Amino acid sequence: MSVTLGIDIGGSGIKGAPVDTLTGQLVGERRRIPTPEGAAPADVKAVVAELVRGFGLPGPVGVTFPGIVQRGRTLSAANVHKDWIGLDADTLLSEAVGQEVHLLNDADAAGLAEARFGAGAGQDGTVMVLTFGTGIGSALIHNGVLVPNTELGHLWLRDKHAETWASDRARERDDLNWKQWSKRACSYLQHLELLFSPELFIIGGGISKKADKWTPHLTLDRSRVVPAQLLNEAGIIGAAMQAALLAPPVQSSRAAAKKA
Template identity: 55%
Template sequence: MSRKHVGLGIDIGGSGIKGAPVDLEKGKLADERLRIPTPQPSTPEAVAEVVGQILDHFDWKDPFGCTFPAVVQHGVTQTAANVDKTWIGADAHHVIKHVTGRKALVVNDADAAGMAEVEYGAAKGHKGTVLVSTLGTGIGSALVIGGRLVPNTELGHVELDGVDYETRAADSAREREDLSWEDWGARLTRYYQHIENLLWPDLIVVGGGVSKKFSRWSPYVSTRTPLVPAELLNEAGIIGAALLAHE
């Protein structure tokens, strides 16, 4: 496999930072991924040091892609949900390049996963409006229209029934309240029907760990839009980051 068809993606999360080279023709990892626990406190410099360790492990000298659990606007991290608050307003591109000596494209984690699903996964070849929705601690979203990403949509934070609705419909809410699949499905129906009325997507792809149990809860979700499980699962962020950096 020629080097020009290989990228490298790193997925920064609140508990772990993982990365691997990616075969960009197949949309698959080209080597076993390396995971290192996220340093505490997870300051920009400390996280960048771990990113550098992953790059060194794979002897990677070229530009690479990096996901981050926040709004990322032109390389600046504007929010910080599960990482140190010093990330708010940080120039992530500058910090990572300064610490690692290599250039990174930093993107929102849901956006990276969404692009991977559109390019290689459940929405491959789809030319319409695709919403990729990740159900986990919160609700992440990626909106892709005609193959082009609309970055930082943050659709998990829509206000419904007087609350930020991810507090009721995320997978963490299901676990916290010990909801049955049916009761959780009713909340997801409320959420997705609201999003449908705002955006009229052609396809909704659901990611996050619970997508592995799609057949157990999806019968209780009613949408007019086709609803399908994500295919790339835990590797989507790494693959999408490598793809976006390569492009």
């Protein structure tokens, strides 16, 4: 068993749990603290530190972020405080918790988890995970390797901005039934299929809980389309996977003595 702590920063709550990164299973109770209003870096840092202290698990910590993350810096902040933009968030959180912290985009985290342990388990080639909610998050994985920060919800379909036209919020805003929404989503997926030719689309986000409503209507000519399986645990699992991947290897005492 290789256990790493994963933390998922969401719009309403910050959730964490220890994860066996060899199996994708949570090995302890998930804990949740409400996201501070405004989600300023100092306030979020305090919540993350509280969660890490509460679990008392040594080693690296993986944390998701609702925006672009590049080399530990947060470069966008659509639904959190603007002070995150350009911030060295890895260093900020690492210093706050006294452990090595690695951030990654929240959709990327969910994608890693789904591709390895969820609906994409055992699938070779290119897998695309899309989360339909307030916007559209995306993760692109090829043979288990993540291409980070794709942000494909911001594509334009002629005169339509994809996530403001085909997200779950757009479905509610425009009072669409599931067949009507699926027609929009299908147009979006067909465009992605043309660009990336994935073997598999995994559909996550809030709508994955209602898969029976849309799966009969959402089909493509070449790619398979399936609902996500890990639901609210995907971000936590993916964050832990990333942290375990980036952590330096643990050197055995015998090897260390030999090297010395």
